[in-house]
Amino acid sequence: MSFVWPQDPRDLFVERYPQMVAFGLPASDVDAVRAAITEMWPDAPGGWVREWSQLADRYAADGRHDLAVLAYGYAKFPTLANEPKRMALARQAEEYQLAAAGFPVDFSRRILTLPHQGGSTQVPVHILAAPDLPADAPVTLASGGVDSWKMDLHSLLVGLALQTRTRIIAFDLAGTGETSHIPMTHDGGTEIIEGLITEARRTGNGQVVHFGLSMGGYYSARTGLTGAVDAAINIGGPVEAAFAPGRTFAFGMEGIVGNALGFNESPSPEEQSAEFAKFNLRHLLDQDTNAPMLVINGADDVHVPQHDTLVFQGRRDTRVDLIPGTGHCAITKLPEVMPVINDWLKRTLGI
Known part of the structure; x- marks a missing residue:
């Protein structure tokens, strides 16, 4: 694959x-x-x-x-x-x-066995927590996207662990990183997330947050819209317009996405578009079941249209920030974004 x-x-x-x-x-x-x-x-x-x-x-x-x-x-x-x-x-x-010996947080690595396609599969996770965090703290599931994975986002995840006072369970999406043995199909990738949520509810006080960056934001938008988690943070996630037929990719993203989806050779634009279209979340956007949600992206994102951020405006229990002067996931303005995330999450969970 x-x-x-x-x-x-x-x-x-x-x-x-x-x-x-x-x-x-x-x-x-x-x-x-x-x-x-x-x-x-x-x-x-x-x-x-x-x-x-x-x-x-x-x-x-x-x-x-x-x-x-x-x-x-x-x-x-x-x-x-x-x-x-x-x-x-x-x-x-x-x-x-x-x-890890120099991390300012407690660290452990675990291999979880999660349900998948009628059987099971192994998913490596990294658990990060403030040194004095009580065992009954909320848990935040966190992932990057199709090309920036859990170890690549270490400094961001450490900041989340220290500032939000939640236990971070970092993982790679299906089709990426240490979970590349599973294609990122629209249903199989979601099944992995569901297994992680179940595991997270057993780990702390039962409260589970889902933080996703880029394609990870797609999955956190999904769990937020279904109410499967207690709070969802979507940073730069595609949800609808990014999956429209005929959409083109920039900076090699067509090959990156094609690999994540499980193609064995470079797919035609039509093949990739047909597979990617299955991820469209319009059916969930039409419902009113969402958990509290924070949706953030940069206004100059070349990968995800502004629509996929602004479509959340007006939803109950939802804050939307489209940040000018920065691109995909507002990466260049993380010093401004992280305090927003931390404050919103503390208020939402009552920490």
């Missing part, structure tokens, strides 16, 4: 450079890797995975496991389309566990 596609690595730097630096990589190191990379897929000098992995190796050798996590995260970016990418993810997981 993987394939490569023609991709100019320069395009990925155009979009992702602000995130690379904002999440903690030194700009000088990112600039050096950017200058060295000439090709996307070969595991050779000038290849994306090789150059990023060499930077990660240097960080690891210097004992900077935190930076190695980020660099290996970009080595495996944007999808696990070949063996070098999968090896980079494995090294990222190793470095993450080595870095």
Whole structure:
């Protein structure tokens, strides 16, 4: 369930450079890797995975496991389309566990066995909590999207754990990261979320929040709209217009999404559009069963139309913020977004 596609690595730097630096990589190191990379897929000098992995190796050798996590995260970016990418993810997981001793939160890694398609499947999760958090605290399920996964979002998740006083259970969506063995079908991906909610209700005081970034925001919008959780935070999630027939993708997203959906070779635009259209949440938007919801995105998002944020305006128990001057998931304005999330969640849960 993987394939490569023609991709100019320069395009990925155009979009992702602000995130690379904002999440903690030194700009000088990112600039050096950017200058060295000439090709996307070969595991050779000038290849994306090789150059990023060499930077990660240097960080690891210097004992900077935190930076190695980020660099290996970009080595495996944007999808696990070949063996070098999968090896980079494995090294990222190793470095993450080595870095855990320096985390300002308590950390544990668990492998959950969850129901899936009439059987079961294993889903690795990372649990983050403030050191003095009581056992009966609420739980926040948290994920990124199709190309930024739980270890890539570490600094954001630590902030959530410390500021919201909830226990974070971080996971990768079906079709991505350490859950790539399951295609991200519209029903199978949802089944994994349902299993995680059940597990989360057993873990703390029974209150469950669902936080999703990008495609993760699609799933948190879904659980929020159905009322399956006690509160839902959707950051930059597609819900309706993004799934419209004929929609085009930017910055290699057609290959990233195609891999997540489980295609073995590059699908035609018609094949991918037909599969993606099944995710449309209009049938839930037409209902009035939602839990309290916070919906945020940047006004200049090239992936998700503004409609998919603004469509939540006027719903009960729902706050909507479309932030000017920033793009997908408002990543470049996270210092402004995080206090909004923290304050809203504390008020909503009565923390």
